[in-house]
Amino acid sequence: RFEKSEFDIYGMTCAACSTRIEKVLNKMDGIKQATVNLAAESASVEYNPGEVTIQGIKDKINKLGYEAKEKG
Numbered sequence: 001r002f003e004k005s006e007f008d009i010y011g012m013t014c015a016a017c018s019t020r021i022e023k024v025l026n027k028m029d030g031i032k033q034a035t036v037n038l039a040a041e042s043a044s045v046e047y048n049p050g051e052v053t054i055q056g057i058k059d060k061i062n063k064l065g066y067e068a069k070e071k072g
C-alpha cells in the first residue's frame, strides 16, 4: 500500500541539486518512486507509510542542505 505526498523544496539552484535529491530519495527504504522538479521547486514521492514517514522524508532532504515542506 503506497501513498503519494507532494513537497515544496527550497534551495535548489542547479539541475544537479534535483538529481541528487531524487537519487537519495529513491534509495531510501520504503520509497517506491520519487520525482524532483527543479523549476517547480517540488518533489512528488510515492512511499509506504509503514516503512517511512513524511517527517523522515523531510529530514532526509533537509540533511542534504535544502528545506522541505509538505504541500497542503
Ligand code: 9UX
Binding pocket: 012, 013, 014, 015, 016, 017, 018
Ligand atoms: Mo549545483 Mo545544487 O552546482 O546543491 S548541485 S547548486
